[in-house]
Amino acid sequence: MTLDARLIVRRDTGFRLDLALRVRPGEVVALLGPNGAGKTTALRALAGLLPVDEGRIELAGEVVDEPGRPDRFVPPERRNLGVVFQDHRLFGHLSALENVAFGPRARGVRRRVARASAMEWLGRLGLAELARRLPARLSGGQAQRVALARALAVRPGLLLLDEPTAALDAGSRLAVRAELSRQLADFDGCAVLVTHDPLDAMALATRLVVLEAGSVVQDGTPAEVATRPRTDYVAALVGLNLCRGTVDGADVEIEGFGRVAQAGGRSETGSVLVAFPPAAVTLHREAVPCSRPVTVAEVAAGGIGVRVRLADPPGISADVTPAAMAELGLAAGARLWAAVRPDEVRCYPP
Numbered sequence: 001m002t003l004d005a006r007l008i009v010r011r012d013t014g015f016r017l018d019l020a021l022r023v024r025p026g027e028v029v030a031l032l033g034p035n036g037a038g039k040t041t042a043l044r045a046l047a048g049l050l051p052v053d054e055g056r057i058e059l060a061g062e063v064v065d066e067p068g069r070p071d072r073f074v075p076p077e078r079r080n081l082g083v084v085f086q087d088h089r090l091f092g093h094l095s096a097l098e099n100v101a102f103g104p105r106a107r108g109v110r111r112r113v114a115r116a117s118a119m120e121w122l123g124r125l126g127l128a129e130l131a132r133r134l135p136a137r138l139s140g141g142q143a144q145r146v147a148l149a150r151a152l153a154v155r156p157g158l159l160l161l162d163e164p165t166a167a168l169d170a171g172s173r174l175a176v177r178a179e180l181s182r183q184l185a186d187f188d189g190c191a192v193l194v195t196h197d198p199l200d201a202m203a204l205a206t207r208l209v210v211l212e213a214g215s216v217v218q219d220g221t222p223a224e225v226a227t228r229p230r231t232d233y234v235a236a237l238v239g240l241n242l243c244r245g246t247v248d249g250a251d252v253e254i255e256g257f258g259r260v261a262q263a264g265g266r267s268e269t270g271s272v273l274v275a276f277p278p279a280a281v282t283l284h285r286e287a288v289p290c291s292r293p294v295t296v297a298e299v300a301a302g303g304i305g306v307r308v309r310l311a312d313p314p315g316i317s318a319d320v321t322p323a324a325m326a327e328l329g330l331a332a333g334a335r336l337w338a339a340v341r342p343d344e345v346r347c348y349p350p
């Protein structure tokens, strides 16, 4: 079962989503992006809650949405999908078991068989003892795991996960993320995960599709995206500084920063994107080779000790130890010198 979709959706606010998405069986694609990027719009279109204005959606070879062909629009309940929402949305008057049995029952499976299968799913997710509990008596993490069992119990060809850990506290988030990871590894349908959370995306997805303002800005494996961010949003997400630059021999000229010398082994030449971690930026009271004067914008806890955001050049952060903070007299407005460790600089085509 493959998902093949081209989603063009317009909103009266002027927003336009344009997303081509192909998900193969066993793939987990995370849709990541800042607020208003169009992630929920895409998920709603896939679920059949919002028809596309142009494009089409094909699930396992069946067209389920194609504008101009109303006969082809398949409503949500008849698409072969399971959905996990941010807030579990379990039926409050049904026990955990009845919630999980609900989908198979609605598809005509006999009560006894549906309950047996629901019990099996609850067992698989380590929830067997909670089978008789009503949702109001489950913790947030337990309820979310029941919601996952409910989505999987219909054996969906397409599993949609909408910020599945966002409403949980830190401890439950870890437990639910681990459970999701286990279940997704065994899931042989297509999965689409919408999230703001880079950890969810990195831990759960086999591919990341990053949306900004309705368009795809980056598409790749978690490792590719984490090491070669293409926009400031993606760079911030994966904790890297991102600049434009030029490679000339072994040297890199970072725009707004200056020359980083003798990194060696550069395969690129000409214009490049340059990414480096904040820990690769060193701060000094006096000029050192290949350093430039900088002004501190903000000092905050973060990274390995203290994260320093620079005002000039803008958009660059450095991680320093608390000891270095004291030694350098770090505070907003401080004027220092900064250099970048060349061996931690990665250059790639823009």
Ligand SMILES: Nc1ncnc2c1ncn2[C@@H]1O[C@H](COP(=O)(O)OP(=O)(O)OP(=O)(O)O)[C@@H](O)[C@H]1O
Binding pocket: 011, 012, 013, 015, 033, 034, 035, 036, 037, 038, 039, 040, 041, 042, 196
């Ligand atoms: N019902 C609606 N009517 C009109 N415009 C809408 C509607 N819902 C969302 N939009 C607009 O569509 C755009 C995309 O919104 P969407 O909710 O898909 O983004 P998102 O990436 O899911 O954001 P978030 O991370 O904040 O949930 C936004 O500009 C939003 O204002």
